[in-house]
Amino acid sequence: MLALGLRLIAAGPVIVLLCIWLVFSLLSPYFLTASNLTNVLVQSSSVALLALGALVVVMVGSLDVSLGSTVGLCTIVSAVVFRDHPSLAWLVVPLLLAVGLAMGAVNAFCIVGLRIGNAFIVTLGMLYVIQSLSYVVSGGTQVPNVPPQLVALANGSLLGVPGPVLLVLGAGALLWFLLNRVAWGRWIVAIGGNRDAAGKAGIPVRAVLFSVYLIASLFAAVTGMLVAGLNNSGTVDNGTSILQAIAAVVIGGASLTGGRGSTWATVVGAVILGSITNGLTLLSVSTNWTPFAIGAALVAAVGLDALRGTVEGRLRVRQAQIQAGGA
Amino acid sequence: MADRAVLEVAGVTKRFGNHAALDAVSFAVHEREVVALLGDNGAGKSTLVKCIAGIHRPDHGTVLLDGAPLPPGTSAAGRDSGIGIVFQDLALFDNMSIAENLFAGREPCRPRFPRGLGIVRRRVMLDEARRTLHRLEVQVPNLRTPVGLLSGGQRQAIAVSRGIAFARRVVVLDEPTAALGIRERTNVLRLVRQLPENGIAVILISHNLEEVVAVADRAVVLRQGRLVGEVPARPRTTRRWCR
Numbered sequence: 227m228l229a230l231g232l233r234l235i236a237a238g239p240v241i242v243l244l245c246i247w248l249v250f251s252l253l254s255p256y257f258l259t260a261s262n263l264t265n266v267l268v269q270s271s272s273v274a275l276l277a278l279g280a281l282v283v284v285m286v287g288s289l290d291v292s293l294g295s296t297v298g299l300c301t302i303v304s305a306v307v308f309r310d311h312p313s314l315a316w317l318v319v320p321l322l323l324a325v326g327l328a329m330g331a332v333n334a335f336c337i338v339g340l341r342i343g344n345a346f347i348v349t350l351g352m353l354y355v356i357q358s359l360s361y362v363v364s365g366g367t368q369v370p371n372v373p374p375q376l377v378a379l380a381n382g383s384l385l386g387v388p389g390p391v392l393l394v395l396g397a398g399a400l401l402w403f404l405l406n407r408v409a410w411g412r413w414i415v416a417i418g419g420n421r422d423a424a425g426k427a428g429i430p431v432r433a434v435l436f437s438v439y440l441i442a443s444l445f446a447a448v449t450g451m452l453v454a455g456l457n458n459s460g461t462v463d464n465g466t467s468i469l470q471a472i473a474a475v476v477i478g479g480a481s482l483t484g485g486r487g488s489t490w491a492t493v494v495g496a497v498i499l500g501s502i503t504n505g506l507t508l509l510s511v512s513t514n515w516t517p518f519a520i521g522a523a524l525v526a527a528v529g530l531d532a533l534r535g536t537v538e539g540r541l542r543v544r545q546a547q548i549q550a551g552g553a
Numbered sequence: 554m555a556d557r558a559v560l561e562v563a564g565v566t567k568r569f570g571n572h573a574a575l576d577a578v579s580f581a582v583h584e585r586e587v588v589a590l591l592g593d594n595g596a597g598k599s600t601l602v603k604c605i606a607g608i609h610r611p612d613h614g615t616v617l618l619d620g621a622p623l624p625p626g627t628s629a630a631g632r633d634s635g636i637g638i639v640f641q642d643l644a645l646f647d648n649m650s651i652a653e654n655l656f657a658g659r660e661p662c663r664p665r666f667p668r669g670l671g672i673v674r675r676r677v678m679l680d681e682a683r684r685t686l687h688r689l690e691v692q693v694p695n696l697r698t699p700v701g702l703l704s705g706g707q708r709q710a711i712a713v714s715r716g717i718a719f720a721r722r723v724v725v726l727d728e729p730t731a732a733l734g735i736r737e738r739t740n741v742l743r744l745v746r747q748l749p750e751n752g753i754a755v756i757l758i759s760h761n762l763e764e765v766v767a768v769a770d771r772a773v774v775l776r777q778g779r780l781v782g783e784v785p786a787r788p789r790t791t792r793r794w795c796r
């Protein structure tokens with residue numbers, strides 16, 4: 227019984243998503259059509275990608291709120307490069323990855339290298355710094371037109387699957403593989419579970435922590451490519467995209483204290499947010515209510531997490547009893 | 554050969570601010586020997602363990618394994634040269650499986666180099682974990698169970714198993730039986746007693762005198778960071794030094 231409960235809670239995000247889809251499909255006949263669901267997935271793609279980056283940092287029990295600004299900076303850089311040096315447009319992918327790496331390296335250097343304690347504060351500072359860099363590079367809030375490769379990536383499709391969805395699936399698979407199969411990724415999970423024990427086990431804690439901020443910013447750079455392509459413009463990030471991404475991570479069941487989180491559940495978390503936004507729009511509910519629904523989902527997710535803790539505790543007690551009685 | 558020091562702590566001093574947690578501590582453990590390390594709370598026992606483990610860098614002095622100084626500040630190096638540690642706080646990962654806890658930081662990988670970038674060989678890890686726990690006669694549920702779901706006794710058994718399973722020269726156990734029931738305590742002591750038979754030296758930290766008398770050849774006593782005595786672990790003397 228308890229084990230079943232635990233499994234249900236682990237499957238929570240999927241169940242929540244199906245419930246939301248059920249409700250919206252009852253309220254609007256249009257919601258559960260293939261074309262609308264495709265819309266939902268494409269609309270969720272940028273939050274999902276950014277959430278994957280945020281997840282890596284959350285896994286070690288930290289936060290990086292500067293990731294959204296990096297997305298914005300990357301869109302701006304792609305548009306500015308295309309405007310000023312159209313012949314160099316083919317360089318845009320490696321260039322944006324380098325921009326992402328550079329921002330991640332600054333974060334990692336301050337937090338891990340200089341040991342400035344609070345990652346939230348450091349990355350909050352970087353949120354403003356990178357936002358400011360975006361304004362400096364663009365000279366405004368928006369630069370129209372980005373390299374055609376990015377537009378093709380965002381609007382194209384392969385075998386009927388839209389490019390943004392493929393990108394999320396590919397990035398998700400990569401991250402899943404890293405966190406679940408590669409030793410380095412297991413070390414990320416271990417550090418999130420017990421940082422002190424990781425050091426005692428001979429895991430190179432600081433190197434792993436350093437890499438976490440680099441990986442997250444690489445995800446932000448790829449998100450930047452996607453967002454640039456979707457909008458066909460560079461736009462300075464206003465600072466809210468990362469909040470949505472972190473909400474997706476939490477709705478996906480990850481623990482903000484680290485050590486627990488799932489790649490695919492995070493993607494599902496983003497799709498839940500996308501579904502809520504899409505469904506409310508379909509029902510012509512005022513968009514003023516969208517943040518309300520997202521906030522409610524977030525609080526519900528945290529409630530579910532508390533329930534999980536209780537069930538887990540009970541399971542542990544029962545196991546101890548069986549152990550003591552079965553001797 | 555029997556007198557050769559396996560592990561030697563030579564003049565180790567460790568300060569936290571002005572407070573000297575360890576003050577020029579020297580002692581040695583020899584092959585097949587079980588040395589008990591006694592002392593009140595705050596005497597510096599766990600700090601000494603962390604110096605041996607390479608987690609703390611001593612302010613003075615060195616730790617030598619088979620006569621060669623260990624590089625301080627790297628816990629992987631000591632383990633790779635054959636030191637096994639059971640930490641007082643167990644140092645377990647509640648979010649990871651039993652098998653992963655046993656192999657944390659030393660996962661079997663393919664390829665093996667560069668370190669950490671290989672793919673974990675999960676089959677190999679599970680098989681080896683099963684064999685290891687079987688050899689140590691430690692009973693646990695499924696090896697894929699997260700350690701956070703285990704009982705206190707089981708958790709301690711996993712920590713002890715990890716500390717002794719892969720050690721080749723010396724094992725240090727920091728209060729491994731604290732908070733255990735009688736049956737679980739007997740199990741841990743049985744494991745400790747097997748170590749000298751396999752040519753492994755043991756440093757056992759314990760508050761339980763019966764236990765010390767039962768397994769130790771010798772006891773050293775720490776008081777306020779200083780080594781104040783070294784006695785054969787016979788009941789009467791041990792009891793006197795512990796007061």
Ligand SMILES: Nc1ncnc2c1ncn2[C@@H]1O[C@H](COP(=O)(O)OP(=O)(O)O)[C@@H](O)[C@H]1O
Pocket residue numbers: 569574592593594595596597598599600601
């Ligand atoms: N990381 C640390 N920072 C500051 N003081 C410490 C630290 N670790 C231990 N101490 C201090 O060093 C002394 C010895 O602690 P410890 O080695 O844990 O004692 P024991 O294991 O013998 O009970 C204590 O006074 C403790 O407060």
Ligand SMILES: [Mg+2]
Pocket residue numbers: 598599600641727
């Ligand atoms: Mg102690």
